[in-house]
Amino acid sequence: MIKVRVFGGLRLWREGIEVEIGSIRIQTTLAVLLAARGATVGVAELVDTLWGDRPPASAENQIQRLIGQVRRLFEPDLPNREPGNWLLPVGEGYRLRQDARTSDLMAFFEMAGRQQFDQALTLAQERPFAGLPAGVLGLPAFTAIETARIEVAVQAADLPLLSTYAQSAPFHEPLQARLIRLLTAAGRRAEALAHFEAVRQRLSEELGADPGAELQAAHREALTDLRPIHLPPRVTAFSPRPELTAAVQAGRRAGLVVLSGMGGAGKTTLAVDWAHRIAADYPDGQLYLDLRGFAPAGRQLRPAEALTSLLISMGATPEGDGPDTLTGQFRSALADRRMIVLLDNARDSAQVRPLLPASPGSLVIVTSRNRMPSLVAREGAWPVYVGRLVHSAAKDMLHRRLGAPRLAAEPAATDKLVEICAGLPLALSIAAARIAVSPEESLADVVADLSAGHGLDALDTGEEHDSVRAAFSWSYRVLSEPAARLFRLLAVHPSADVSAETAASIAGADVRAALAELTVTSMLTPLGAGRYTAHDLLKVYAAELSDEGRPDAERRLVEHYLHSSRNAYLTFKLLPPADPGPPPPGVHPSRPVDMSGAHDWYRNERAAVQAVTDLALRRGWARAAALIMVHVRPMRSSQPRLSAELRDQAVRAVEAVAGLGDPELETLILREAAVQLRAHSTDRARDYLLRALAITQARGDLVGQAQILRNLAVAPITEGRGQVTYAERAVGAARRAGEPSVLVYALDMLARMLDDYDEPARAAAVAAEAFDLAGDAGLTDMRCLLAAARAWIALRLGDDEAASRMAAWALDHIDPADEVTTWTSSVILALASHNLGDTARARAEAERSRALVQGREDVFAEVIGDDYFVSYMARVDGVLAAEGTAIGSQ
Structure with missing residues (x-):
């Protein structure tokens, strides 16, 4: 365990024991690396730091020795010229690994970034790198740390800590001005004036300078203290929004910040808290006005009314009642001032525009449910979108309002409450208020009420206009x-x-x-x-x-997914299922242009497809539901997911279609349901396929027979040599049907079954025929799958070169969304490369195949078959073990 401290002087501990750092040059080298905070420090920079513009001829050699000495501070047993785990060579320089656990400097910047100013300042009360030569501490990397330390003190607005920091930076005028303003705001005007006089004398005696404009403004404020302070109070239990900190701070440069977001997102709370934090930087006061842009009364504040109110707040008497006149008067009143103007609940850009100052110096903060694109475009407003709280921030908000013991007692109910409120601060506030005022209720009771299907009723305080609804x-x-x-x-x-x-x-x-x-x-x-x-x-x-x-709208929604899924299906160039006819008027289906687009469409729409299919079944639109399920089969099979809901849905679709008197559609949905059920309800899946086969035989449907016979060949529907028999029958039916795509799939199945039952030579010939047919028919995805099959058969036959070549071809041509074939090809290429002695490629492909299934082993096992999957992964892990040893020994 390594600990490094820079505040108060450079010190280092290893395993709890302090280590003597050594000479001033070793200290300086370590300090420069620490000050870089994980960035690379070039050799030239180290040379310049240690020797300036007169380095010795041996400077670079000395740097190498110093780097070695620094390395051994962290790892004393490290052999010479070994980089180790801490100080790493990067290009023409070095980078020291460090984080908030090892370095107080990193911890300081992390706390500052999270707006944990008090903790950051407590950690950094003493000056960084104290004791190093002044010439080193004057370098930019070190002065930047001291500047950040002072800036955090300014942001914190903590009077005791600010006093301490002001003593350590006596000539930092913004810091001294901030302290004067805070003393004034705290009612300690005499102390503020005395501090100004002390700073003035110090500047005069030691620098021969007068106070700058900011110090003079703070002095005037202390003398008069006549300024509007109209900000609403900060919310006591406000939960910081660190993800927005950088965005709102950047807006200060623009002078106009728009905080937008949905109702209840916490825009006003955030704006008020931020305005309080930075108020001391705007010494002439703060104005606040609710523009009522979305108020329940229905009438927004007109610009003339808003301007009149703002002028009165500034102690001015409005002259005239026309908006143009009042705007001019307001802008004149603000011209020489630095103020915060918080315009809350604005309707649109037109309502805000007359209220903007014409001169720089002040900061206008606007909150609105409107994103104000016109204000952003024309006035250069800085837009900040206030979205939902992430899970951890939502829990933090409840923690601040209810206390840790209440939440710790019911962790599951706490998580459920956060889920129900979906990161909306208003919902969380109302739920927390209800819990706080009803101590007899448990969190679980409240969660049960919120989950009872009463819509938004439970998110209501009971007082007028104070609810999520x-x-x-x-x-x-x-x-x-x-x-x-x-x-x-x-x-x-x-x-x-x-x-x-x-x-x-x-x-x-x-x-x-x-x-x-x-x-x-x-x-x-x-x-x-x-x-x-x-x-x-x-x-x-x-x-x-x-x-x-x-x-x-529901009917159009179902039709949309019916026709969109068909368009996606057609990109695979397969024989189309039953024709649903043209889209009804008003329906605008998606139209993927190729298989990659179809995969993207399904990836985005997977949850909606399943839910819309369920809706269609509930509404009695069985034909649409069944066809959607059939259409997405090519995408679903290449992007596998386990789903009991899908299996249940398939069974319901079979039952719904049975009464339609449509044998073609019934055959399609029986096959689809059998594919979903085969690993979980094998007997039912077999029964469905035999029913479908009987229907196709009665109709003389050779295409349907070929497809069903192919499904019957798959384990566990059929075991033993019967799999080959079914596959051969599928090929025969497909040849008689004369449909190339159906024949390709049947040949693929036969090749796999022949290989399984130890006829690899015949399997290779069948797979080669299917591969060529797939190319002629433009079945790119199927050709990649067949390339993987041919690669596996070649591997079985001991032809590692052919296996490697075909697997690589598949990976070069396959759509990355086809996870199953990508995984299969990667496994085969890893095994073949291992056999050929290509250790780097073998390891890379083994790692890729392992990463593809990480966390989804059950899914791939179901799609590929448990025995195959376990066998494949065992061999992949064997390659990883072997190649890891081989590479590590080189």
């Missing part, structure tokens, strides 16, 4: 009718996010303008690539709103 209603009320209609209808979409095409199908209309409006007003959040999401609780609210058009 009310907060959402204020945003909904200002929407245009097309945007409001789309918001209501989007409640029928079952997934977390929705594409623009799906939204258009749900509405049955062009929704581009409505989507833009919902995005600007934070009712939807854009995810990029034409996709949008809504907060979980907003979706609950949308579902509460009545709309007689929902049944039609």
Whole structure:
């Protein structure tokens, strides 16, 4: 265990015992590496630090010796010229590994980044690297640390700590000015004036200088203390938002920051807390005004009313009642001042624009549910989106409001409460308030009530306008009718996010303008690539709103996924299943252009596809449900996931289709259900396939027979030599049917069965025929799968060169989304490379195949077969063990 301290002087401990660092040059070398905070320090920089512009000829050799001595401070038993684990060579320099656990300097910057200013300042009360030569401490890397230490003190606004820091930096005028302002704000005006006089004398006597503008402004403030202080109080249990810290701080340079987000996201709380933190930097005061842009009363504050209120707050008498006149007067009043102007709950850019100062110096903070794109474009406003709290931050908020013992007593209920509130600060605040005022209720009781299906009823304080539902209603009320209609209808979409095409199908209309409006007003959040999401609780609210058009929207939603899934299926160039006809009017299906696009579509829509299929079954639209399930089979089989829900859904689809009198569709869904069930309900899966085979035989459907016979050849549906028999029958039926894609799949199955039953030479010939046919038919994905099959057979025959060549070909041509074939090809290439003595490639492919299945071993085992998967992975692990030894010994 290594510990390094820089504040108060450079010291180092190893395993709890302090280590003597050594000469001043060793100390300086270590200090420069520590000051870099994990970045690389060049040899030239070290030479310049130690010798300046007159280095000796042996400087670089001496640096190498110093680096070795520093290494042995951390690892005393390290052999000469070994880099070890701490001080690493990087290009023409060196990098010292360090983090907050080993270095107080790293811990200081980590705390500062999290706005844990008090802890950071407590850690860094003494000056960093004390005792090193002044010439070293004057270098940029070291002065930057001291500057950061002072800046944290300024940000903290902690009067006792600030006093300590002000003593250690007597000529840092912004720091001294901040202390004067804090003393004034605390009512200690006499101390503030005395401190100013002491600083003034020191500047005059030691530097021959007068106080600068900032110190003089702080002095004037202490003399008069006449300034508006109108910020609302900070929320006591405010949970910091470290992920937003850098963004809001960057906005100070713009002078105009817009904090936007959905209702209840905590914009005002964040803005007020931040304004309090930086208030001392704006000595002429703080103005606050609620513009009522989304207030429940329905009338926003007009610019003239807002300007009148602001002028009165500044002690001025409004002149005239026209907005232009009042704007000019307000801007004149602000011209020579540095103030914070917090404009809360703004409706849009037009409401804010007349309230902006014309000269720099002041900071305007705007909060709104509107993202204010016009203000960003024209006035250069700095936009900061305030989203939901992450899980840990939400728990921190509950911890601050309810206390650790209450949460520790019911950890499962705490996690569930966080999940239900979905990171919305308003929801968490209301839930916490309910728990706090009802100590007789357990968290589990409250969670049970919130989970009981009462919509947003439980997230209500019982007081007027103080509920999640009310907060959402204020945003909904200002929407245009097309945007409001789309918001209501989007409640029928079952997934977390929705594409623009799906939204258009749900509405049955062009929704581009409505989507833009919902995005600007934070009712939807854009995810990029034409996709949008809504907060979980907003979706609950949308579902509460009545709309007689929902049944039609549900039907269009199902049709959208029916035709989108068919378009994705067709990119695989397989024989199309039953034709659903053209899309109905108003439905705008997605149209992937190739297999890669189809895989991307399914990856984005997997959860929605399953939920929409379930919706179709519940509504009695069995044909659509069955076809969707059949359409996504090529994508589902290459992106495997275990799902009991899918198996149950397949059984329900079989039962629903049975009464339609459509033998073709019944055959398709029986096959699909059998594929889902074969590893879990083998007897039922076999029964489904035999039923489907009987239907196709009665109809003379050779294509259907070939496909079903191929499914019957798979274990555990059939065991033993019967697998080969079924595969041969599938090939025969496919040849008679004359459909190339069906024949390719049947030949692939026969090749696998022949290989399993120890006929590798015949299997190789069959796989080669299928490979060529797949190329002629344009079945790229199937050709890659066959390349992997041929590679495996070649490996079995002892032809490692051919195995390596075919597996590499498959990996070069396959869509990365086809996880199963990628994994199979990677395994074979690892084994073949190992046999050929290519250790680097063998290890790389073995590691890739292991990474592909990490955490999903059960899924791959079900898709590939338990025996095969276990056998393959055992051989992969053997390669990793062998090649690890081989590489390590070189």
